[in-house]
Amino acid sequence: MTRSILISPSILSADFARLGEEVRAIDEAGCDWVHIDVMDGHFVPNITIGPNVVKALRPHTTKVFDVHLMISPVDQYLEAFVAAGSDIITVHPEAGPHIHRTVQHIKSLGVKAGVVLNPGTPAKMLDYLIDDVDLILVMSVNPGFGGQSFIDNQLRKIEAIRKMIDKTGREIHLQVDGGIDFTTAPKAIEAGADVLVAGTATFRGGPSAYADNIRKLRGG
Ligand code: DX5
Ligand code: ZN
16 A cells, blocks of 8 residues: 655754754755654753744744654643644653643644654553544654664564554554664555654755655655
């Protein structure tokens, strides 16, 4: 089956001194979504950006802001990220005590809700969440940094979740994040992913390379 593949560049690998221009450049280069990695130095060992930066970037593109929250606690920041212009908010079950409540909270704010599984978190975690989510993100690296190597055994998890999604009959995106490059992208797609996050592989070579990088990641 051929499903259309969406590319969501992670701006973690962009030039942070020129973030607005970088977002415009990946937009013009044909990305589908913009992946924004929010890290707090507590849930993950790195600190990145907050809602003010998301808000500042919003006028630079009309593309979907795909916001991956790696912060704990998470619930009290959801409103701010929605007000800043997020379209999809994705959360880790490990980030708070009540993932089901967090998913409902995100949906009540009028945006799409995603759940993300770390490499060590089993697909089973989704059993009582899948009917409520719009997106499932499989981490193919441990969260915290760009530029890490793809963990191959996550392909089996992607395959298992693809089956779970198809069983629901609902349209749920299956996203993969971490170590996606021209070699691992086709494997993730083959396993059933339809949204690829790519930081290093999108931004490598600077703005003149973005369109080519995105096309190659999509398999074109
Ligand atoms: C890791 C982040 C990823 C990361 C991907 O915690 O969630 O989005 O930026 O970077 P690459 O594509 O370089 O592995
Ligand atoms: Zn991410």
